[in-house]
Amino acid sequence: MTSRKYFLTPGPSELYFTVPDHMQAAMRDGIGSISHRSSQFQEIFSHTVNQLKQLLNVPENFQIAFTGSATEVWQLLIQNCTASQTYHLVNGSFSSRFYEFSSQLGRNAIKHEVPFGEGFDINAVDVPEGTEMICVTQNETSSGVMLPVEDIYTLREKYPEMLISVDAVSSVPYLDIDFSKIDSLFFSVQKGMGLPAGLGVWIFNERCIERCKQLTDAGKVIGAYHNIPELVKNSEKSQTQATPNVIGIYILGKVAEDMLRKGLETIRQETAYKASTLYGLLENHPKFKPFVVNPAHRSKTVIVADLLEGLTSDKVINAMAEHGLEIGKGYGQHKATQVRIANFPTSSKEIIFKLADLLEKL
Amino acid sequence: MTSRKYFLTPGPSELYFTVPDHMQAAMRDGIGSISHRSSQFQEIFSHTVNQLKQLLNVPENFQIAFTGSATEVWQLLIQNCTASQTYHLVNGSFSSRFYEFSSQLGRNAIKHEVPFGEGFDINAVDVPEGTEMICVTQNETSSGVMLPVEDIYTLREKYPEMLISVDAVSSVPYLDIDFSKIDSLFFSVQKGMGLPAGLGVWIFNERCIERCKQLTDAGKVIGAYHNIPELVKNSEKSQTQATPNVIGIYILGKVAEDMLRKGLETIRQETAYKASTLYGLLENHPKFKPFVVNPAHRSKTVIVADLLEGLTSDKVINAMAEHGLEIGKGYGQHKATQVRIANFPTSSKEIIFKLADLLEKL
Missing domain, CATH: 3.40.640.10 (Type I PLP-dependent aspartate aminotransferase-like (Major domain))
Structure with missing residues (x-):
């Protein structure tokens, strides 16, 4: 497309x-x-x-x-x-x-x-x-x-x-x-x-x-x-x-x-809510886990996932791209084994839910 | 307007x-x-x-x-x-x-x-x-x-x-x-x-x-x-x-x-032509003269005019602005007594002729 x-x-x-x-x-x-x-x-x-x-x-x-x-x-x-x-x-x-x-x-x-x-x-x-x-x-x-x-x-x-x-x-x-x-x-x-x-x-x-x-x-x-x-x-x-x-x-x-x-408090609440949706998915999906182990140190705005069971970032990125969503590779040496997702204010709950649904089905 | x-x-x-x-x-x-x-x-x-x-x-x-x-x-x-x-x-x-x-x-x-x-x-x-x-x-x-x-x-x-x-x-x-x-x-x-x-x-x-x-x-x-x-x-x-x-x-x-x-040669020729129109005006108008005396040192792209007979830059700038054309003040201490005109590629001959006509009538 x-x-x-x-x-x-x-x-x-x-x-x-x-x-x-x-x-x-x-x-x-x-x-x-x-x-x-x-x-x-x-x-x-x-x-x-x-x-x-x-x-x-x-x-x-x-x-x-x-x-x-x-x-x-x-x-x-x-x-x-x-x-x-x-x-x-x-x-x-x-x-x-x-x-x-x-x-x-x-x-x-x-x-x-x-x-x-x-x-x-x-x-x-x-x-x-x-x-x-x-x-x-x-x-x-x-x-x-x-x-x-x-x-x-x-x-x-x-x-x-x-x-x-x-x-x-x-x-x-x-x-x-x-x-x-x-x-x-x-x-x-x-x-x-x-x-x-x-x-x-x-x-x-x-x-x-x-x-x-x-x-x-x-x-x-x-x-x-x-x-x-x-x-x-x-x-x-x-x-x-x-x-x-x-x-x-x-x-x-x-x-x-x-x-x-719009109100920054609203933006912050939405950000935290969208982040918990994504981290929840990563914790419960067999092919993902949150890269950052300590929940207190997990960014709310840049969410990094480790890929398990041989899943590669190319595969995840391409699967999302088919549905019009572009997510990022891991950084540097983690390029192939991680994906990074921005959870910035412009992305609505609907977009994040759509992404979560698509990731869920992988 | x-x-x-x-x-x-x-x-x-x-x-x-x-x-x-x-x-x-x-x-x-x-x-x-x-x-x-x-x-x-x-x-x-x-x-x-x-x-x-x-x-x-x-x-x-x-x-x-x-x-x-x-x-x-x-x-x-x-x-x-x-x-x-x-x-x-x-x-x-x-x-x-x-x-x-x-x-x-x-x-x-x-x-x-x-x-x-x-x-x-x-x-x-x-x-x-x-x-x-x-x-x-x-x-x-x-x-x-x-x-x-x-x-x-x-x-x-x-x-x-x-x-x-x-x-x-x-x-x-x-x-x-x-x-x-x-x-x-x-x-x-x-x-x-x-x-x-x-x-x-x-x-x-x-x-x-x-x-x-x-x-x-x-x-x-x-x-x-x-x-x-x-x-x-x-x-x-x-x-x-x-x-x-x-x-x-x-x-x-x-x-x-x-x-x-468009062709850079064309752009250069047009620039030189528009510049000579403006310098010609400045040389022949009783209320203007080109600030740069030596013609060999006159910029083709930034044309600076000395204002004579008590004309101020505010007056010239406002008169042009009434017709939708914004020209610049003199720089620094010459703010009130000079105007600066950009003669860049985007300005057509028609725009420069319009400006020249308006300056002519001052």
């Missing part, structure tokens, strides 16, 4: 259902042509920032900045908030790459690593003195492991002087986190927000700004493109340093508004 | 006339949801690269990479291709900011500066020994000054061992340059290519790659995000390091294809 697929992949995923309409409006209203120094852009910028602050419950002492991707934010965090030592909780491909970025940028990057698919015993985490920033990946898109926010708060209590950075790439907006217990959070728009890729969102507080100032006062190089002083200076004018992805920023504000209208 | 404006601004500008259709196709075909590791994305990536190589006549020894903006490329060039000293021809805001980036990144940045609105006497340019990269802005979007390609070739002959980097942000695809006489060229898609902003294009040769290798071999930090080794490694697989602006890359390939179909 040639009809278009519905994307339940945890990379770029199905667009939030209002996106095509917003894109059409953007084309009609010339949003792709307006100057990024115009008052019209400033209104779009501040609307998006305000909607995001409401949606994610971001306090006043945090700035919101736009980047090209979440990957870019890894570099910005390391360059702007650290000079010597970073500490990383690593349990998958994305947390590992963040750790590698820090080494490549000349920092003493220290990792606490557990096997792929496992979460952390937070009491076993011992962050060495001299660490400037603790980097946690709240939702490992590669393995489907989730780090409970309480564990992040424990780190804050134990190491109040260190900055805490939270990679929430694939858990926003489901994630309910108390920003007063972290210093930075970032995500990309093509996952839970359901936008086309090409925009990262970086949220950081005054402690990050202060740390950056200490570095520049000490003559450290913090980068010239998208550094904290430039981001803050421009953000105060509701502008950006360079011409940004204007349409992306516009649609992000519109989708945040749509989600606020 | 409330009808939408037609953008003749040299920032983001009017979209190329085929863009809304391509955007609609992208929405319909789910391009916003496909994985950037899928074969479908690889086909899009290689199609876009191939079309751009044909359109701009890029030789085989050059790589094409995608970034978040052209501004990002300034940093990448400095970090990946230099360790100590850069040289900049500065005659406006963008060439000046490139120069400042180099200083901020800790390089010994040397500038040869001429007043805003003037071009360069290339024989007066004396690049000091130890310079690793000469940075030229082929088309200064802020002032409307153009650097003739012959002058760039003169630099190449005089300083064959130095890398030459060409900022062609607002002259692509009109610019006709011999890539064998430069090492790098970059642009952003929201000017002459007529796309929505949010994508930069960086073209670089094997000399840049080799120089980067020397730096990494010597233990220099070249950045972790979008550095040359990562860009090349991924590009060879028709992929990107991070999830990119997939729709932007898709539409860029489609527009390049559209322009190839």
Whole structure:
């Protein structure tokens, strides 16, 4: 069949259902042509920032900045908030790459690593003195492991002087986190927000700004493109340093508004309900089991299944594709033996039930 | 009137006339949801690269990479291709900011500066020994000054061992340059290519790659995000390091294809013809004069007019806006006393004639 697929992949995923309409409006209203120094852009910028602050419950002492991707934010965090030592909780491909970025940028990057698919015993985490920033990946898109926010708060209590950075790439907006217990959070728009890729969102507080100032006062190089002083200076004018992805920023504000209208509590409840449907299936089906053993560490938004009895990911993916549903392969070496399913806000209960029915019959 | 404006601004500008259709196709075909590791994305990536190589006549020894903006490329060039000293021809805001980036990144940045609105006497340019990269802005979007390609070739002959980097942000695809006489060229898609902003294009040769290798071999930090080794490694697989602006890359390939179909020679002739219409008007109208005095240095794609007899940019801009045409203010301190007009491929002769008629009557 040639009809278009519905994307339940945890990379770029199905667009939030209002996106095509917003894109059409953007084309009609010339949003792709307006100057990024115009008052019209400033209104779009501040609307998006305000909607995001409401949606994610971001306090006043945090700035919101736009980047090209979440990957870019890894570099910005390391360059702007650290000079010597970073500490990383690593349990998958994305947390590992963040750790590698820090080494490549000349920092003493220290990792606490557990096997792929496992979460952390937070009491076993011992962050060495001299660490400037603790980097946690709240939702490992590669393995489907989730780090409970309480564990992040424990780190804050134990190491109040260190900055805490939270990679929430694939858990926003489901994630309910108390920003007063972290210093930075970032995500990309093509996952839970359901936008086309090409925009990262970086949220950081005054402690990050202060740390950056200490570095520049000490003559450290913090980068010239998208550094904290430039981001803050421009953000105060509701502008950006360079011409940004204007349409992306516009649609992000519109989708945040749509989600606020629906109610984030409703979205969270639906997400949890859809996740329990899928995990229930995986636990009771002879050919599947949830990859993440500890239920407390199972992501609600990226659900990873081990395939049993010789079932391959190709077989599962093709069987779903016949019915128009695209799900993801396992990550890296688990490509053939796992599948990954995105459980983002745009996917209705009906879509998830349809998927569950089809998986049930395999 | 409330009808939408037609953008003749040299920032983001009017979209190329085929863009809304391509955007609609992208929405319909789910391009916003496909994985950037899928074969479908690889086909899009290689199609876009191939079309751009044909359109701009890029030789085989050059790589094409995608970034978040052209501004990002300034940093990448400095970090990946230099360790100590850069040289900049500065005659406006963008060439000046490139120069400042180099200083901020800790390089010994040397500038040869001429007043805003003037071009360069290339024989007066004396690049000091130890310079690793000469940075030229082929088309200064802020002032409307153009650097003739012959002058760039003169630099190449005089300083064959130095890398030459060409900022062609607002002259692509009109610019006709011999890539064998430069090492790098970059642009952003929201000017002459007529796309929505949010994508930069960086073209670089094997000399840049080799120089980067020397730096990494010597233990220099070249950045972790979008550095040359990562860009090349991924590009060879028709992929990107991070999830990119997939729709932007898709539409860029489609527009390049559209322009190839029309014929770049035709586009160049039309551009030159429209430019001569506008410059002719400015020279003969009592209330205008071309800001750039030397005709050899007048940009064909960004046309800047000095306003005489007390005419202000607000007055001119509003008079045009009444007829649905949006033109730009002067840059920075020339905001009130100059206007800037984009003469990009998407603007037909009819639109430019209409503008010229309206300006004529002022």
